[in-house]
Amino acid sequence: MSCGNFILKNSLNYYLKSSCPLLLTSRYGHTLRGKPPGVARTLEQRLQDENPIDPEVVEQINIGFPKLKRSRSIEMKERLAHLKSQRTSPQLEKTARRNDLTIDLDKVYNEYKNTTGQHDLRRIADHYNIFKDLFGDAYFVPRVALDIKYEASGDTFVPVYNGNIVKPLEAAKQPLVSFDGVSDPITGEKSSKDSYWTLIATNPDGHFTKSDSEYVHWFVSNIPNGDIAKGETLVEYMQPIPPKGIGFQRYIFVLYKQNSKLDFSGYKVNKSDDLELRTFKTLDFYKKYQDDITPAGLAFFQSDWDTGITDFYHNVLNLKEPIFEYEFPKPYLQDQKWFPLKQPFNLYMDKHRDIKQVNKEYLEKKLAKTHPFEGKEAPLKFPNAHPIRNVPSWLRTEIRKERLSLGRINDYK
Template sequence: MSFSNLLMKSCLNQGIHGSRVPSVLYTGTRQGHTIRGKPPGVARTLEQRLREETLTDPEVVARVNIGFPHLKEPRSAQLKMRLEHLKAQRTSKELEKLARSNKLTIDLEKVQQVYVKTTGHHDLRLMADHYGIFEHLYGSAFFVPRVPLNINYVLDAGERLAPVYNGNVIKPVEAAKAPQVAFNGVLDPITGQEATSDTFWTLVATNPDAHYTNDSSSECLHWLIANIPNGKVSDGQVLAEYLPPFPPRGVGYQRMVFVLYKQQARLDLGSYQIAAGDYSNLEKRIWSTLDFYRSHQEQLTPAGLAFYQTNWDESLSQFYHDVLKCKEPVYEYDFPKPYLADQKFFPLKQPFNLYMDKHRDQKRLNKEYLERKLAQTHPFDGPDTPLRYPNAHPIGSEVPSWLKTEIRKQRLRTGRVQDY
């Protein structure tokens, strides 16, 4: 049944005839944004209610899970195991003795292992949704990372490591070299049991925020290793050598995303090979995770995920000139001037001096504040000795309230003058 017929049938059922059929869906603009739905202060029309019912079909708007399922024991068995563990802990005299003597310690590595096995992968999926990872890589699809990825950047000749957590910040100078990647490639992501034959994996590292073409959905391919046998990354087929992140100055933070795919068998991905001479050719590194997955979704299944954020630092100036062979781009924000209302002759409930400062030249105002601070600072002895009890000294009653506040700030050495 068409929408018009459905609307007329509903109107007849509710006793609405002829000219009493509600108006069409309201559309207006406010502050440059289009308003859809009911207008402010007006009840929803019948047609609006019918459109909402037809446009919120759960089968249409539901997201698709493209990852591995998880086989787990029944809830009754899990509860029984937890109760047995709790009973064993409570009846342990050794634990009670250590707790009473403040000598009971907790193995944080075991805690981390239990967390990863229980709720860690679900939390990672929620954080990836928060950062828009799935939306910008797979559109309406998502997956639960069943295989934990352990990625670390080596710093200071191997003495320190910069681990990749769930959205932490790693500077480009720290990510200049390829990281160490480790995962358990022997366990089956579904059952958690060891595989009876060889397993193969593919690791892809992309930047969804680096758009070097007019297509805003394109990504930059930073690393591609295919046919990793049994989790040994060093034995995999490197199709694209590691390219460090290089976010331009002024664009803020960019995301670096590592996705681990499990293969059913060895794959011929030679078409994605980037030659050594094209290492710094950004046109060759244009990438689309969604297109890659659609082309090989019968043989590849996403199983692991890790990501971090990065922004510009001083090391990228040399990287642009020496590696990318191009001029370093610099972007600046164009902020609109703040709105300033017309000056009033008697400003109410506002400090008089601060109100007047709003309508003065900022450069001249900054100069006066700096001169006022330097006048109270000796070139060799430093600033004057502060008063022992600043608020104990009286201020004359003839002094206006705004000036009293300014005097108290000067005595306490607070306020805007301390910014210079």
Template sequence: MKSGLNSGNCLRGTIIPVVLNNPDRRHGHTLRGKPPGVARTLEQRLRDETASDPEVTARVNIGFPQLKGSRSEQLKNRLKHLKAQRSNKELEQLARSNKLLIDLDQVQEAYTKTTGQHDLRLLADHYGIYGDLFGSAYFVPRVPLQINYEQENVLSPVYNGNVIKPSEATKAPVVSFDGQLDPISGKQTSNSENYWTLLLTNPDAHYTNGAKECVHWFIGNIPNGHVSEGEVLVNYLPPFPPNGVGYQRMVFILYKQQSRLDLSAYQLATSDYANLEKRLFSTLDFYSQHQTNLTPAGLGFYQTNWDESLTGLYHDVLKLKEPIYEYDFPKPYLADQKFFPLKQPFNLYMDKHRDIKEVNKEYLQRKLAKTHPFDGPEQPLRYPNAHPIKGVPSWLKTEVRKQRLGMGRVQDY
């Protein structure tokens, strides 16, 4: 008796070998383990072995190690500090009378020296910074960065992923760090020639090549932490997130150099300041090329999104038409009209089948009719729900309540 297969005559129950184009997938799903009846190739077996090998899948720490004292010594110092605090009678009296003032600068300094930089590494992982810039590598910042944007006597510091608007970042920030700090021991060094490299890059800004970044600032060979004396290879370009793309990440990376380097290959001409194609950059390629002479030591980042100041930047500086990204919403599905729409507000049901421009015009006229040209709109009721609604049908009472409470679509007009 023939089976229902077209591959030839065979008895029912006979096993027919099937050759799959991709043995790892079946019906669109990835197979877990060895598929039955299909032999594994050598390449697939090697891939499975390396996928479970921790030496292959583990992330690589490319930063400086940290020298820590013994746990007994740390415990001894902690107990000594607690004993000194408890024996301070004046401190205890201030605490009992709720008059003890805590110096927040000292708290921030202690936090930075202890767990602050490790927390910054965790935050950078949360924002996907290491994966987008260094691939499978990461580093723990060892040199704290102080980054501040100054705009008309207003200071906008860069915290761990805070939001800074483009209007606040039109000028290059003031960056400072301890150039004599040893990233490994955390102590001051007597070396008079310490060179650093500072990079500001945006992994979300380049549109022609999504795998690349846009470099906004590049200063190399910074002597002993004096940023103003460094070699400016790429002049500062303010962030320019387009309207509609959401937030973009601006990342500062500080590298410790072994010695003075020749970075003239990254020099951007003054005439190419606004050429975004010339600002194409890859942090991973840059580090891979100079990893024997550079080690990442500091990190700082913030987020930014569109504001009105970018219109002038696009037109006057970048010489580009300002892009605007909008989501193209599909037209809502409207069923055939019914003579008696059950359980639906009558006015909202009718508005679904009207021209949206007519609805907008009606709401605008209704709003302007209650707005005085000099005094402005009418004052809202102090207790909206305390006033009874009379003389209107039940389906209209809901809309009147929403208007009184400032709710609903009427607020869009």
């Protein structure tokens, strides 16, 4: 049977099985063009052709602690029981009616931090490519909440929270770190045995000589039961050192749980002001000890250049401060003309001169009319009332601009 126009009646199923293009017409005049639905490719097939899956792409591997599997029904019963107790509490109702009900925000934050907060942190870290740059194709869900804060002044602290911005001057001193080092990361139950932890602070964005390496800013190992003060400091703390012009850099704290007390003496740095000795790679470190350590906690912040960095480079690191600047290309200029039209003569000539020489002349001109003690000359009371005679038109324009405090000469402070 040849392809053509058909009426949608009882024979519709027969023509849908045909492989030839159809123009199906209903009794109401509606048409369906192209191949029948059983033959034409679906939307899913078309999307797969447009976005083919690379067979070499490896799915991310979870290298952290697994989630404690609890029955969904038990969780729902606990939640409903809590809601019921709140709704049937007469004291709570009276307090709410009197507008005296207060909510303990610290308690709410702790509940969030120990439940969904760590999953949110994992998604935020994925957004900032934390796992990709540190562990390659691996990731982990932080099961142990890290509380890291820098002491600013007195009772004021700057927290490290989900990639917030902390200036180098605020992070100049060693931070205060606390975490639950006696509970099991999976069950949350207290352990009777001693547990050992390792805390590493690293910067994957700041290495000057090796783009695939990091600078380790802090390395404390064999921390017993979460007490940082009793741990072995292998690398002394160093403040953030983002160079000028480089933008924001990430500073990442990773907490590992050790199976037992380990020997990390190979990573000890005796000369803390030598950046080359601080060269570090998180992936290599984890591959070496992956059978003995498990990543359990994560925290990170961002930092950029400020004025205190210059002093740190010169006096502590004994280095010349690196400054990154963008080199703008020279502006395109057409060939010079004998008679440039519709443009002031002096401005046209300045385009073909060294800009530094032009700026120097304008600055000298302004300084010549400025007294060292009395300041610049008093402006004319009526600048447009004074005639300007016997000068070229371009110079007349410059004099008028100068009297009205307009033009380039007034840009120099």
